[in-house]
Amino acid sequence: MSNILEVKDLTVSFRQDGQTNMAVKGVSFTVGRGETVALVGESGSGKSVTALSTVSLLGDSATVGGSVLYEGQQMIGASDKLLRKVRGNDISFIFQEPMTSLNPLHTLEKQLAESIALHQGLTGDAARARIIELLNKVGIRDPESRLSSYPHQLSGGQRQRVMIAMALANGPELLIADEPTTALDVTIQAQILQLLADLKQTEDMSLLFITHDLTIVRKFADRVCVMKDGEIVEQGATREIFATPQHPYTQMLLSAESTGLPDPVDAGAEEIARTDHLKIWFPIQEGLLKRTVGQVKAVNDASIAVRAGETIGIVGESGSGKTTLALAIMRLIGSEGGITYRGQDVRGWSTKELRRLRSEMQIVFQDPFGSLSPRMTCEQIIAEGLGVHGSPDGRPFREAVTDVMREVGLDPATMHRYPHEFSGGQRQRIAIARAMVLRPRLVVLDEPTSALDMTVQVQIVELLRNLQRKYNLAYLFISHDLKVVRAMSHKVIVMKQGDVVEYGDAEDVFERPRTDYTRTLLSAAFDIAV
Known part of the structure; x- marks a missing residue:
């Protein structure tokens, strides 16, 4: 198998405030034609810097040494003309945070059409047909209705899917995917991984896959390079790395997984919050007079309760209503149906009346930065x-x-x-401290571990358990990572398109799921790691 990318003795240093910091130290690896190579390591290990170096995407403060050959052509020190030809056409990128790559002022159609017109020369109906095809491929439901949407109107997972569609638009020879599934639901994550695997075979495409999560590359990558502090400490065939890891750091990464169960809830624990037949619909308005032409049914008929010292895990795909449900319980958005907090009906409370409850209700968001x-x-x-x-x-x-x-x-x-x-x-610890300093009774944890390395994820889960134990906190734990939900939750709510399709004790939901949708979620979450 010939190599499409050859990296040899790559070094990258950054000069800042009169000091030189080495980010990459003598890294060497290859990517064969039609091969998937995973660069694995924690934040700051040099994975992304290595990837950006392949087509000279680092800033002026970077000094790059060594050799990067793409199809036998030297990329380090290459002319702007060659780099423009290679970037986005021969080598495409998928980045972790789509909002840094999508223009907030342009619709999805305009952004995708710009890339297709530039590299393929397609315009008008042909370009629109190609855009719809791409959005369908990456799992965007009803793509025709999304063409006029702006990035802020999509969920995090949907934005990432659009980014993947943009990267795939021009049929690249080498796709560099930098944490492409971090923000995605487990079912979509499995679909995207399968999509990339299928494209690799049908298009004879090579893939450089960057991730901090070793478990998702077990069935996906042909070879793995493990990075730590700017160096590759171990590399080899995926099966060998997983079966007999040699380096202590690789062994630590493989063992980093949230396990155990939360402490049991006292039988007489106080009920902190309850909803009865909660409904949250948002009107769809069109025209100059803003006539209501339909409803976005974000949450339908949700009845749940959480007690002191108890964690309710809320799971489901992007757009299922998880965060909307939690925000309604905190009275941050309007809703219909019953909401009680510590036995008090708070539906009709004014902003001034609610203010005294705000210190007892806190939220920790997905992206601490x-x-x-x-x-x-x-x-x-x-x-x-x-x-x-x-x-x-x-x-x-x-x-x-x-x-x-x-x-x-x-x-x-x-x-x-x-x-x-x-x-x-x-930063996530700072966000948790900001919530905990007020000694709340109810804390909404909205994907608090999804953007973190596996080792840090384990630490944050243990921290949250300890704080719950110490202060008898009630948690609403929103996540698409079912392994973390299992380790944290007493009860689990499974949501799909606004409906609560399953609600019960965590053990029952995980061991004896009643609905096909729950079984699909569990299969996607746990089969990836098999």
């Missing part, structure tokens, strides 16, 4: 809620911040740093 102000220090971020609601036990703000930082595993000496100075796992 997006939910933390880059202009505020760690201390200011954590103390922001104290400025609104006051300290729950009357302590000075600095003391409260110091204590909660220690609780979540952060060094209080770093409280004067800004979010960009922390790792992804540390």
Whole structure:
């Protein structure tokens, strides 16, 4: 098998503030024609920098050495003309965060059509037909109705699918996928992995797959390169790496998985929140007069209850209504049906009346970097809620911040740093500290581990368990990672297109699912890792 990509002794360094930092140190590997090679490692290991180096996509602050040959042509120091020909045509990228790659001011049709027109010369109806074909391939339902949508009108998973469609539009010889399934549901993740595998065979396409999750490449990659601190510490055939990992770091990555069960809930535990036949529909308005022409049925007839010390796992595909349900319980969006908080009917409460409950209801979001102000220090971020609601036990703000930082595993000496100075796992700890400093009773955890490395994921799950144990917290845990849900949850709600299709004890749902949809989710989640 001939090699389509040959990387030899690649080095990348960045100069900043008068200092030189080595990000990649003598990396060598090859990608054969029609082969899938996975670059695996934790955040900061140099995976993405290595990939970007292949077509000189690093900034001016980077110094690149070594050799990168694509089809025998040297990419390091190549002319702009050659790089323009290769980028997006011969070599395409799929990035982890689609919102950094999609233009928020352009519709999906315009963005996809731009790439198709540039590389294939298709316009008009031919371009539209190609766009619809691509969106169908990546699992966008009813793609014709989505052509006029803007990126902010799509869920995170849907945006990632659009990015994948853009990358596949021009039939690249080599596809570099940088964490392409991190934000996707387990069923869509399985579909995308299968789609990429099928394209690799039918189009004789090669794939460089970058991920921090070894489990998803077990059945997907031909070879694996394990990176740590800018170096490849182990590489070889996937089967051999998984069967007999030689390097301690590889062994640690393979063993990193959230396991165990949550502590049992006391029989007499207080009921914190309840919904009765909750319904959340959003009107579809068109025309100058904004006439209502239909309804987006986000949640239909949801009746659930969560007690102190209990975790309710909410699972389902993107757009199923998971986050909408949680936001309605917190009274952050309107709804119909019953909502009670600690026995009080809060449906008719005014904003002023609800304000006194806000300190008891907190939320931790999926993307800690997006939910933390880059202009505020760690201390200011954590103390922001104290400025609104006051300290729950009357302590000075600095003391409260110091204590909660220690609780979540952060060094209080770093409280004067800004979010960009922390790792992804540390930023998520800051987000958790911001919620916990007010001593809430109910916490919504909206995909709190999906953007994290597997080893950090295990640490965050253990942290959340400890905080629940210490403060008897009620959690609504939203996730598409069913392995994490199983480790965290007492009960599980399975949602599909706004409907609660299954609700029961976690053990029953995982061991004895009653619906075909739940069985499909479980199969997709656990078969990938088999």
